[in-house]
Amino acid sequence: MTARLGHICRHPIKAHGREELASVLLSPGACLPWDRHWAIAHESAKLEPGWSPCHNFSRGAKAPALMAITATFDESSRAVSLAHPDLSPITVRPDVAEEAERLVDWVRPLVPADRARPCRVVTAGRGMTDSAFPSVAILSLSSLSDLSERMGQPMSIHRWRGNLWVDGWAPWAEFGLIGQEIRIGSALLRIEERITRCRATSADPDTGRIDADTLGALERHYGHRDFGVYATVVEGGRIAIGEEVRT
Incomplete structure (x- = not known):
């Protein structure tokens, strides 16, 4: 199955709202434009x-x-x-x-x-991501589906406040890409490190009420609290929903 970009999400005010985009222009060494500005x-x-x-x-x-x-x-x-x-x-x-x-x-x-x-x-003049370096958070829809199945409830993408969601990778394959580069459209990104999660993911993004033990499920089923990876933009370019993600 060819991996493709499934969602692009931006969070203009850190922890206060999210929106989905059809396309975005990435710049080298920068976060997603206006994300956590x-x-x-x-x-x-x-x-x-x-x-x-x-x-x-x-x-x-x-x-x-x-x-x-x-x-x-x-x-x-x-x-x-x-x-x-x-x-x-x-x-x-x-x-x-x-x-x-x-x-x-x-x-x-x-x-x-x-x-x-x-x-x-x-x-701060740059995106105030949870990483000390300007990053783009890349997550896998397959990993989310695997976690949802093990938890017995569907998990919204918006629990995880990621930027780019990839459709078509094998579950948890993103962790094997640390140190490697991927290309989406004309942009090139380097996968830097795993994202360790906090309690925010336990809240339902529709209601804001805690309804899932996400951290416990990650520990119980996988032995860690990581979900998604941070990447840096090596070569800029416009990316859009549906474009192929090449590793």
Whole structure:
């Protein structure tokens, strides 16, 4: 079976919404354009210049309700429209101070009272991925299907907040590609390392409520908590849904 690109996902505000794209232009050494461009730092954050580790930000591992946010990003206006089943929709430009404050006010009800409160919107000039290097997260639909079958329930792709979903690889074949390069359309990517998962994946992305022991299932069935791989873009180019993924 020929492997093909099944989904392209972007998350303009880290941990706060996702959207699916038909195509995207990748650039060498960069994240997916506008992916995790902004993040919401909490009151206990100790930010470093540029990129900072994920524990400084409001995220699904501590506030599972955040997992149910969907997003639409308008690149021309730099406005993000967000929706959640328990809130009225909102559209903001995170770079505008007053609108960033409205965004923080909007998400506060989604964060448990015993967790650090969302405080301010920040940006780093690069995607604030969970990897210290600018990465693109690549995941396998076959691996997801295998995990879903073992767990006895379907797992949405949006639990995992990946960027590129490949359809047609053998289950878990992506772990054997560490250090190798793959080509999608005209873009070339190098697979760097496995992605170790957190509790955010236990929340249903439709409701934001915990409904699955994903970490326990990974440990029990495979002996680890890894799902997906981080890659770096070696050669840029436009990629689109349905294009062949060549190893």
